[in-house]
Amino acid sequence: MRIVFLGPPGAGKGTQATMLTEQLGYQHLSTGDMIRDEMDRGTELGQFAKTFYDKGDLVPDGTVIDMIKFRLADAENVILDGFPRTVVQAASLDDELSKIGVSLDRVVFFRVDVEELIDRLEKRREIEGRVDDEPEAIRHRMNVYNRETAPVVDYYRDNDRVTEIDALGTIDNVRGRLIEAIE
Numbered sequence: 456m457r458i459v460f461l462g463p464p465g466a467g468k469g470t471q472a473t474m475l476t477e478q479l480g481y482q483h484l485s486t487g488d489m490i491r492d493e494m495d496r497g498t499e500l501g502q503f504a505k506t507f508y509d510k511g512d513l514v515p516d517g518t519v520i521d522m523i524k525f526r527l528a529d530a531e532n533v534i535l536d537g538f539p540r541t542v543v544q545a546a547s548l549d550d551e552l553s554k555i556g557v558s559l560d561r562v563v564f565f566r567v568d569v570e571e572l573i574d575r576l577e578k579r580r581e582i583e584g585r586v587d588d589e590p591e592a593i594r595h596r597m598n599v600y601n602r603e604t605a606p607v608v609d610y611y612r613d614n615d616r617v618t619e620i621d622a623l624g625t626i627d628n629v630r631g632r633l634i635e636a637i638e
């Protein structure tokens with residue numbers, strides 16, 4: 456199964472992807488985690504990405520696509536979390552998968568309300584101290600999401616590939632809905 460998790464920042468994609476991949480023995484591919492790892496190691500890519508990341512901007516498509524591309528080929532059971540985030544990335548993902556003769560099995564859209572999101576991101580900042588969870592950066596990331604990533608949901612909807620879940624509620628509630636959605 457190749458599954459994409461889509462939804463705004465703070466919708467719980469990362470938390471659910473971590474739990475579900477552990478439970479199912481899937482690979483968890485998170486471009487956000489890969490970028491944080493590059494930044495922590497101070498690599499050239501990490502230093503470049505940081506100039507976008509810290510402001511809550513998207514890292515350029517080419518960089519992200521190059522980073523994830525070679526991992527797709529041998530990822531048979533995988534949850535993609537935080538990728539694709541632009542229509543260019545979504546089209547490139549379709550291309551890469553078609554080269555190996557496969558396609559996505561599910562695209563799950565996490566539906567949440569914005570007030571709830573801001574609340575969640577503020578709590579996450581208290582716990583994890585992520586610079587991109589500062590109030591200014593949160594607002595900016597929401598705008599970026601609406602401008603760049605919301606069209607990705609439409610891209611998949613056009614092809615009838617989206618399963619929508621209500622992502623409000625406890626982690627266990629959401630997990631239950633998610634399992635139903637991907638079964």
Ligand code: AMP
Pocket residue numbers: 464486487488490507508509511512513514515516519536537538539540541544587596
């Ligand atoms: P996340 O951990 O998924 O919330 O991602 C945190 C940050 O990493 C984003 O605000 C972007 O700066 C960067 N990022 C993660 N995934 C992508 C992506 N697919 N395309 C561009 N930038 C990304």
